Amino acid sequence: MDYRVGLLGRIALVAASLFLLAYAMIDYWGVFMISLFLILVVFQIIFLVRYSESSFKKVRLFLDNIKQDKYSQLYPVKFDGTETDDLHIEFNAILAKLKEDQAEKEANYQYFRSVFKHLSIGLITFGENGEIQILNVAAKRILNVDDLKNVGEIESINKELHLAIKNLRTGGSELIKISHPDGIMQLSVYVIELLMRGERFKLVSLQNIQSELEEKEMEAWQNLVKVLTHEIMNSIAPISSLARTLKGEIEHKMDHNEPLNPTDMEDCLLGITTIEKRSEGLISFVSDFRSLAQIPTPKFGSIGISRLFDQLEVLLQNQLDSKGIKFIKDLNPKELILFGDQMQIEQVMINLLQNAIQAVEDSEEKVIKLSAFIDEAGKIILEVSDTGKGIEEEALGKIFIPFFTTKKKGSGIGLSLSKQIMRRHKGNIQVRSILGEGTTFKLIFNG
Numbered sequence: 001m002d003y004r005v006g007l008l009g010r011i012a013l014v015a016a017s018l019f020l021l022a023y024a025m026i027d028y029w030g031v032f033m034i035s036l037f038l039i040l041v042v043f044q045i046i047f048l049v050r051y052s053e054s055s056f057k058k059v060r061l062f063l064d065n066i067k068q069d070k071y072s073q074l075y076p077v078k079f080d081g082t083e084t085d086d087l088h089i090e091f092n093a094i095l096a097k098l099k100e101d102q103a104e105k106e107a108n109y110q111y112f113r114s115v116f117k118h119l120s121i122g123l124i125t126f127g128e129n130g131e132i133q134i135l136n137v138a139a140k141r142i143l144n145v146d147d148l149k150n151v152g153e154i155e156s157i158n159k160e161l162h163l164a165i166k167n168l169r170t171g172g173s174e175l176i177k178i179s180h181p182d183g184i185m186q187l188s189v190y191v192i193e194l195l196m197r198g199e200r201f202k203l204v205s206l207q208n209i210q211s212e213l214e215e216k217e218m219e220a221w222q223n224l225v226k227v228l229t230h231e232i233m234n235s236i237a238p239i240s241s242l243a244r245t246l247k248g249e250i251e252h253k254m255d256h257n258e259p260l261n262p263t264d265m266e267d268c269l270l271g272i273t274t275i276e277k278r279s280e281g282l283i284s285f286v287s288d289f290r291s292l293a294q295i296p297t298p299k300f301g302s303i304g305i306s307r308l309f310d311q312l313e314v315l316l317q318n319q320l321d322s323k324g325i326k327f328i329k330d331l332n333p334k335e336l337i338l339f340g341d342q343m344q345i346e347q348v349m350i351n352l353l354q355n356a357i358q359a360v361e362d363s364e365e366k367v368i369k370l371s372a373f374i375d376e377a378g379k380i381i382l383e384v385s386d387t388g389k390g391i392e393e394e395a396l397g398k399i400f401i402p403f404f405t406t407k408k409k410g411s412g413i414g415l416s417l418s419k420q421i422m423r424r425h426k427g428n429i430q431v432r433s434i435l436g437e438g439t440t441f442k443l444i445f446n447g
Contacts, residue, residue, distance in 0.1 A: 010044065010047065010048045011048065013044055014044045014045060017041045021040075021041055024037055065095070066094075066095075066098065073095065074095075077089055077092070113134070117134070117136040118136070118137055118138075121207045122136065122138040122141070122142045122143070122205065122208075123135075123136045123138070123139055123205055123206075124136075124204045124206070125203050126150075126201060126202055126204075127199060127200070128199070128200050128201070130150045131149065132148050132150060132151055133201065135147065135148050138206075139206055142180070142206050142208060143157055144181060158176065158179075160176050160178075161178055161189065165189065165202070169191065169193060170191065170192050170193045171192070171377075172190075172191050174188075174189050175188055185208045186208065186209055186210040187206050187207065187208060187209070188205075188207045188209050189204065190204070190205045191203070232282065239278050239279065239282075242275055246271045249268075250268070297424070298340060298344055298424050300339055300340060300341060302337050302338075303338040303340055305336040305337070305372045306331055306334055306336070308342075308345070308349070309329045309331070309372070310329075312349055312353060312370070313327055315350070320357070323357065325366040325368055326367045326368070327368055327369075327370075328367065328369040328370070329370050330369065330370070330371045330373075331371075332373045332374075333374075336372050336380065338382075339445075340425050340445065341421075341425070344421045344424070344425075345421070347417070347418075347421065348418040348443065349384070351414040351415065351418050352418065352441045353368065353384060354414070355415075356368045356384055356388070359386045359438075360387055362389070363389065366387065367387045368384070368385070368387075369383075369386075370382075370383070370384060371383040371385070379444055379446055380444075381442060383442050384440070385438060385439070386438050386440075387437075389435065389438075390434050390435040390439055391431070391435075396431060399431065400415050400419045400429075422443060422444075425445060426446050427445045428443075429441065429443055430442045
């Protein structure tokens with residue numbers, strides 16, 4: 001209220017002074033009086049402008065303080081009920097709230113910075129100029145450094161790691177081996193690109209997965225040894241037993257000087273033939289095992305998926321027709337191209353299709369579907385689906401183990417071989433199965 005009254009009062013005084021100045025000029029009160037009133041009017045106008053601007057200056061000063069994060073200044077409050085007093089009270093309340101928010105934001109920043117620094121996963125953030133903003137304790141331990149100023153310094157630690165950090169884009173990951181005083185480390189490097197306040201920077205995570213890999217490797221070896229032991233013992237035990245029996249019979253005949261009659265000869269021949277077949281089976285088994293370790297390096301080239309599907313259909317047409325199997329092909333887009341080794345990818349697809357053909361043999365509805373598409377992540381997906389009885393949940397986790405098979409006949413290396421081929425293509429193979437509804441194998445290529 002005081003500001004409004006003061007403003008109206010000053011306007012009234014200026015108006016009165018202008019009236020008197022006009023009257024003096026009309027009545028000609030003399031040069032001195034006219035000059036006096038003119039000076040009075042000028043000063044009153046100056047004071048009026050200054051008075052009217054006083055509140056704006058306070059607001060401007062208040063906004064400048066906010067802009068400069070100066071929240072400690074207090075505006076005097078007289079508690080006299082004036083508008084200036086009310087304005088100062090509001091200013092002080094706003095500044096107090098902003099000061100509280102700033103303190104909370106700073107506390108949150110320090111909290112997350114502390115968490116960031118003490119995570120067990122190594123984390124590095126750096127800008128476009130390579131200047132490192134945050135390097136947490138785990139990253140220092142992994143890289144065996146006390147501090148890093150620029151990401152370029154990592155090149156002196158490990159060139160491969162530096163290239164991965166520099167070239168990987170959002171969602172990209174790579175496995176890198178680096179030497180460390182504690183031994184060789186297998187690092188999983190993952191990168192995310194972020195944009196904050198118009199500035200681009202990268203967040204890089206470094207995780208030492210050496211122990212996990214060693215544990216998985218040991219588990220894989222144990223599973224493999226179990227399967228190998230089981231298969232070899234299954235072959236050797238009957239061979240040994242049969243050989244012992246034949247040896248005993250022959251020794252008995254020799255000890256008693258009894259000649260071998262035709263029946264004895266037939267029994268011996270049958271036994272030797274059985275030993276021969278089981279030995280050949282064992283040789284074949286070992287040969288299959290060797291093939292798992294001798295997959296050639298893929299010869300990459302362009303593969304037209306449509307043509308690949310057509311070739312597979314022609315190759316398996318007789319089997320499909322003779323067993324009354326409906327074969328469906330679905331491509332989206334039709335001209336989809338895959339970059340890989342034609343022969344190896346064909347081998348994988350043939351393995352999966354042969355499995356699908358066997359899976360639908362006893363089904364009422366015999367349908368096999370080949371699909372190809374690009375998923376949301378831009379990866380090329382090939383799928384082989386069947387309407388078979390499905391795979392038991394217990395077996396799902398073992399079907400990629402070498403020599404494991406749920407079929408009466410089969411070596412159990414087809415899916416293991418397929419998985420290795422997909423790994424050579426930087427891809428993966430997954431399976432989805434529901435008992436009574438069928439199975440789908442998915443080949444995932446990173447494009």
